[in-house]
Amino acid sequence: MQALDGIRVLDLSRTLAGPFCTMLLGDMGADIIKVEQPELGDETRRFTPPTWDGISSYYLASNRNKRSMTIDLKSDEGKEIIYSLVKNTDVFVENFRTGTMEKLGFGYDELQAINPRLIYCSVSGFGRTGPERNRAGYDLLLQGFGGLMSITGEADGTPAKVGTSIVDMNAGMFAVYGILTALIAREKTGLGQFIDVSLLDGQVVLLNYLATSYFATGKPAGRMGTAHPSLVPYQAFSTCDGQIILAIANDGLWKKACQALGWEDLAGDDRFVMNADRVAHRSELIDLIQGRLSRLNSEVVYELLDAAGVPCGPIHSIDEVLHHPHVREREMILEMEHPIVKNLKVPGFPVKLSATPAKANRYPPLLGEHTDEVLGELGYTPDQIEVWRTKKVIGARPV
Incomplete structure (x- = not known):
C-alpha cells in the first residue's frame, strides 16, 4: 500500500x-x-x-x-x-x-x-x-x-x-x-x-527571517558569500589544503570549538564571548580564524571539531555527494529499468514513511x-x- x-x-x-x-x-x-x-x-x-x-x-x-x-x-x-x-x-x-x-x-x-x-x-x-x-x-x-x-x-x-x-x-x-x-x-x-x-x-x-529582519530594522540584507547575518562564525574558511564549513550557531559551540582547537585566547576575548559580540566584531574574528585555519589540514580540523561535537564539514562537489556512503545508505540514489537508458539513476525519496513508503513504480x-x-x-x-x-x-x- x-x-x-x-x-x-x-x-x-x-x-x-x-x-x-x-x-x-x-x-x-x-x-x-x-x-x-x-x-x-x-x-x-x-x-x-x-x-x-x-x-x-x-x-x-x-x-x-x-x-x-x-x-x-x-x-x-x-x-x-x-x-x-x-x-x-x-x-x-x-x-x-x-x-x-x-x-x-x-x-x-x-x-x-x-x-x-x-x-x-x-x-x-x-x-x-x-x-x-x-x-x-x-x-x-x-x-x-x-x-x-x-x-x-x-x-x-x-x-x-x-x-x-x-x-x-x-x-x-x-x-x-x-x-x-x-x-x-x-x-x-x-x-x-x-x-x-x-x-x-x-x-x-x-526570505523568512531576512524579511522579518528587514521589517524590524528597515535595512535589507545584502550579499555575504557563505556568511550568516546573525551568526558568527558560520561560514566557509580556507585550510592549507582546501575549504571547510564551520557552523557555530551558539555560544556553547563557540567555547567547544575554541577548546578543541586550542584557541583559549579567543574564547576569553571580551569581543568574542557572546554571539552578539562576535557579530559586532565579525571582521576581526573572521580574519583571526582564517589566519589560524590556513595553517591546518582539513582532516585535522574535522577530527578535532567532530570529537568535540562542533558542526563542521567539507564543501562537496556533486559527484562526491552522489557517491558518499551516507547518501547511499539513505537510499538517495534510485536505479531504474528503462527501455532506452541503460542503468538509469535519479535522486531518491527525501521523505521516508515507515508504513506507506515512496516507490519508483x-x-x-x-x-x-x-x-x-x-x-x-x-x-x-x-x-x-x-x-x-x-x-x-x-x-x-x-x-
Missing part, C-alpha cells in the same frame, strides 16, 4: 515546477497521467545537452512514476478526451500562463462543473491575481524578482543565481502541500477547490507511451483511437 493509492492526477504541466510536484505525488502512489503535446511533448525533453542514451537528463530527473499520453488540446476531440478524464480525476495540475486554460476551455469553473470534487492546482510565475499576473515566470527571472539573487554571492561581487532551480522546485513542493491539504479538506466537505501557487509567493516565503515515460492505455481505460475502442491518431488528435506511438 502507498498513501496516495487511488488518487488520480491529470497533469498538464511542463518544464519543472509542475512536473516536480506531480512526480512527488506519484512517488507516494498517485496515478499521474502526464498530458503532452503530440510529437513535441514536455519542453524539457529538448533541454539538451546533456542527454543519456539520447534522452534529456533534465526530463529524466523529474518525470518518474507517470503515464504519458499525447493530446492536441486545441482540437474538439482533444477537449472531449480531457473532459472524459476529468470526470474521474482527483487532482488537475497546470502551469500555463494566466488565461490560457480558460481560452482552451479548461478553466477551473468549466472543470469544476464537470467534477465538483476536483482539486485544481494552478502553478504560475506570479500567481493568478495581481498586476504582474500576466508575466511569464522562469526560475532565473524569479530568483532576481524575488530577491534571492540580491543576497547570493560575495559582498564585493555581482548578484548570483543559486546553482540549481530552487524557485521552481520550491514552488513544486508548495503545490504538493496545497494539494494534500485540499485532499484532506475534501474528506470533510466533499468538494474540491482551486489552488493558486506561484513561484514568486514561494520565494517570498523563503514507473520509469520516466516515453512520449505518448500510455496514450492507448489511458484511452482504453476511458472506454474508447482501438478503432476510435486509430481515427484520432490519423487526425493527429493524439500523437504517434513511441518507437
Whole structure:
C-alpha cells in the first residue's frame, strides 16, 4: 500500500515546477497521467545537452512514476478526451500562463462543473491575481524578482543565481502541500477547490527571517558569500589544503570549538564571548580564524571539531555527494529499468514513511507511451483511437 493509492492526477504541466510536484505525488502512489503535446511533448525533453542514451537528463530527473499520453488540446476531440478524464480525476495540475486554460476551455469553473470534487492546482510565475499576473515566470527571472539573487554571492561581487532551480522546485513542493491539504479538506466537505501557487509567493516565503529582519530594522540584507547575518562564525574558511564549513550557531559551540582547537585566547576575548559580540566584531574574528585555519589540514580540523561535537564539514562537489556512503545508505540514489537508458539513476525519496513508503513504480515515460492505455481505460475502442491518431488528435506511438 502507498498513501496516495487511488488518487488520480491529470497533469498538464511542463518544464519543472509542475512536473516536480506531480512526480512527488506519484512517488507516494498517485496515478499521474502526464498530458503532452503530440510529437513535441514536455519542453524539457529538448533541454539538451546533456542527454543519456539520447534522452534529456533534465526530463529524466523529474518525470518518474507517470503515464504519458499525447493530446492536441486545441482540437474538439482533444477537449472531449480531457473532459472524459476529468470526470474521474482527483487532482488537475497546470502551469500555463494566466488565461490560457480558460481560452482552451479548461478553466477551473468549466472543470469544476464537470467534477465538483476536483482539486485544481494552478502553478504560475506570479500567481493568478495581481498586476504582474500576466508575466511569464522562469526560475532565473524569479530568483532576481524575488530577491534571492540580491543576497547570493560575495559582498564585493555581482548578484548570483543559486546553482540549481530552487524557485521552481520550491514552488513544486508548495503545490504538493496545497494539494494534500485540499485532499484532506475534501474528506470533510466533499468538494474540491482551486489552488493558486506561484513561484514568486514561494520565494517570498523563503526570505523568512531576512524579511522579518528587514521589517524590524528597515535595512535589507545584502550579499555575504557563505556568511550568516546573525551568526558568527558560520561560514566557509580556507585550510592549507582546501575549504571547510564551520557552523557555530551558539555560544556553547563557540567555547567547544575554541577548546578543541586550542584557541583559549579567543574564547576569553571580551569581543568574542557572546554571539552578539562576535557579530559586532565579525571582521576581526573572521580574519583571526582564517589566519589560524590556513595553517591546518582539513582532516585535522574535522577530527578535532567532530570529537568535540562542533558542526563542521567539507564543501562537496556533486559527484562526491552522489557517491558518499551516507547518501547511499539513505537510499538517495534510485536505479531504474528503462527501455532506452541503460542503468538509469535519479535522486531518491527525501521523505521516508515507515508504513506507506515512496516507490519508483514507473520509469520516466516515453512520449505518448500510455496514450492507448489511458484511452482504453476511458472506454474508447482501438478503432476510435486509430481515427484520432490519423487526425493527429493524439500523437504517434513511441518507437
